[in-house]
Amino acid sequence: GAGVSQTPSNKVTEKGKYVELRCDPISGHTALYWYRQSLGQGPEFLIYFQGTGAADDSGLPNDRFFAVRPEGSVSTLKIQRTERGDSAVYLCASSLGLLNEQFFGPGTRLTVL
């Protein structure tokens, strides 16, 4: 079956621009997670959705970052006024529920020039 998909696979933008990153979870998975991974580091938790609501957004670094999941399936991570320090691979994962195995998408590599 289809796994988690993320688009775009690569995004290059200029400092100050707005970007949207999309995640399509595995069908039927109610939990969805966003992570950010920098080179040589493990994934860093950003936000977690259970259904449509953001159950835990404590990992978002500041108010330039926002994520939605309006229908409980596809999620979009939005970054305003991008900065060079936002450059990283943004990973999305989904799971059947709390504490279940997380399945990761291939990630979106964001480069802010």
Next chain:
Amino acid sequence: RKEVEQDPGPFNVPEGATVAFNCTYSNSASQSFFWYRQDCRKEPKLLMSVYSSGNEDGRFTAQLNRASQYISLLIRDSKLSDSATYLCVVNTMNTGNQFYFGTGTSLTVIP
């Protein structure tokens, strides 16, 4: 202090060797523990969950020591295909449902 700490390595071992990785976590209320594997420029994939009594899956053995707040992964009879980064993951639900990843331990199995 980081929630999860791992020795980044790298570990370079010959084929057939046994290698062990440790990971420590800071929150004593952590409830669930995992090892994920990540190949270069790929997404992480679950290797195994870690249970309190310890568990084994083929050549892989995971153990949890709650008193000392560390988990371990033992790989026996290393294969070339085991070369990857191994991520220790800890879940804590008392402040939400956050999964904390370690920085990963790099393993290269040499022919």
